[in-house]
Amino acid sequence: MDMDLAFSGMSGILIMLFYGLIMLGIGVVTYMKNNKVHSSLDEYYLGGRGLGTMVLFFTFFATQYSGNTVVGYSAEAYRVGYANLVTIPFFIMIILVYLSFAPRMYKLGKKHNIVTPVDWLEMKFKSKAVSILAAIIMLYALGNFLLEQFVAIGQGVSGLTGGTVPYQAGVIFFIIIMIAYGWLGGMRSVAYTDTMQGIALLVGVFMLLIGTILYFGGLPAAGDYMRTYSPENLGVPEGGGLVRWSNFLILVGIGAAVYPNAIQRIFSAKNERALKRSFTQMAWMPFLTAGVVFFIGILAFTAYPDLSAAESEQLVGIMASTIANQNIIFYIAMILLFGGIIAAIVSTADSVLLTFSSIISKDIYGRYINPEASDTKKIHVGKIIGVVVVAFLLLIAWNPPGTLYQIFVLKLEILIQVAPAIILGLYWERSHAGSVFTGMLIGALVAAAFTFLGLTPLGIFSGVWGLMVNVVIYVGGSLIFGKVPAEKSEQSYSDGKAAEPTRI
Template identity: 85%
Template structure:
């Protein structure tokens, strides 16, 4: 019996996931109609996310449908050098463990809702808070644009082009806005759980089907050794520099995603946070590792693909496997639905955090400090929808590859990391030095990115981070004095003993 993906099956699975997301949003709202009564309830789920839900919402933040599609294609193109994707994700977990528990304790003590709340509490600087908010909003907007483009491409691929790129984007964006508007963080976290399960099951079914029908790693290794021996070696020289660049950008930058930090604040307790992060430590191997193996196994299934053709490698393998067996057919259709759901779930968390920074850190702190929480939430929702509309115009005809969009986002976002992580521990941190360092790093990263400069092979974002840290540390050593110690005491809830000078 010949089985193949069709427009009809793709549309049905797309509708299934869409309706399921809507039901989650409606159900969450019906169970908690006070969701819009406070910023903490709407944006942090009332700080009540348990270990399992917290684990899956971290999973959805760190891994998306793009991980399955993009990293398999990259493994196919570069071979075993792509093993570096596993350390990327391990690095993210290590960075989380450096700051997440301490930041969680502070968030509970001081009712912190957004990352900018922490910076305001720490540095008492309007300049630092506004600049950090702008950089975070830029990164979140960039990240959301990436997801919108991926949604359209995913739907077009799932339905065999029956549903056009633009129609797919609009369909899922409308659903995302509705369930996010209804249930806030709880809706987002529950949809993350649904898509995380679907994605994990689908990826492992794809791996099993690939091994059954195309052979395992020994066969792929023999093919690579014969026809592409360069893809068996490890990077040297410039390749090692490139690995290091990615470890810094991805490991540090992805750990300070504002939407990831808000999940730290959303934990039910510190034990749930630590347990969820401990479980996340396995996921680089079970997700990035499995995706890497799938890309390597594709050598024997579809040899000699061009760069453009290799971008479709997951779809090609899934379609071939689906043709062999009704069970794999069902699994592969569910996989592609899960990939799209994963992308949507990443987009919804980004939109929620974008709205929270607008509503609390911009509108609530500087424009209308006397506004009620309900009013702030409404403003955040409206601005979020306007931002999505603006990004849809850009996504209609994507101006750059997803890879370029991804890089530009991280190279700007990583400039916030010193203020968030070093500022969390270093009592002598000096607000003006933090501001100048962050601004210099962002400008340097932007200039180098747009002029395509990579001196010594070092990425623009890393150069910006180096300049940022030098100014931050040097300025704080020279100017950081007693007032900053008093601020540190306040952060820990201690009574300040030294006078402000």
């Protein structure tokens, strides 16, 4: 018991300080080695377009597998049982969607110095309406994503320290660290901290799985317990359950692949080979991360059968503290996991904040408010607005509106509405700007209205309904109104010579 209290008390605080100082140190070193970081949009927001395979892999890993994956998905597996296996295939789906557009997007980004996804839409459609609407949707999703990470930081710190560090104190401490190193080193700081947290997280999660099996029993024991006390958690999805799985594959597979911060990493790659190799390595991560987290949530059912929904959000922290009490090896491993989880959450939050700032500074301020502003001025404005947004989201995070899982789903319902413009726009020259705008707007309104009213006709999620309406309007309108000049009909955007789109 004394060991458990040590892990949950002063040791937990020291671990927080240790990881926080490492992240801050990365920002300081990055700033000292690169005096151009605050005078170039490419350098600050894209790391100078020079991220190699390993760093690119870990920064994609940190974007896709955030604090929600470890803290939130294990809790969801605990609550719903084997139905949560859908998390593995939908992470695979994300990789497949990436591969459908990332290489082509990279070539365009390199050729035309694209910094943000809105840059691409502006170049493709030359429509102020499309660009502004897409920017608004992306900023909403990024703000939602950032809120999710703030809640995860608080839950993670509180759970992993046994309540010694209050929820609010953990959030404030790591937000200050995040803003400091992000301001100092930009994308390079973010990418390097991603590498640190990725290694710590992978090692820690696997040790947590081993400890869970050793001390709480394996899958047969968990299955027997569920069969007796909660048989509904063992059921194979049928009918409505299968529709729900299909919804998740579409919503998460497509929606998560068009996260603005993920697309920005495509532009950050050193070359196309590094980009493709990083995706090849990412193909294993659904099994090694989401799969492991799923089993941890299932195995925890035997040890903690009566946790409420709110209590289950701290499940990983509770388990880590218990396992750390068993022997010195697991004690050290859980320290590593503790830091890895918190660093993973913070590293996801910093990349989201960086992309949020880039859209504000380049796509809103630099394009429409002060086109003559220097890169230094744009970066400065992005930083200031970013801090204001963080302060606002902190007020919400103080009393989180729902579980991490609910927050996660909410943002994807809206974000997925930019996917047709981003992905179809890469390949279809006949795309009509007015139809793209109308489809995106009505799709977002349908998704928001259905979500607000709690409507899921035929069991289909509101975001998927919005996407279907969006695509029908986009494709139908482009077929009717879109025109491709004969002399340009065979050109492609990979050549950087696009047909002139319809303006709105």
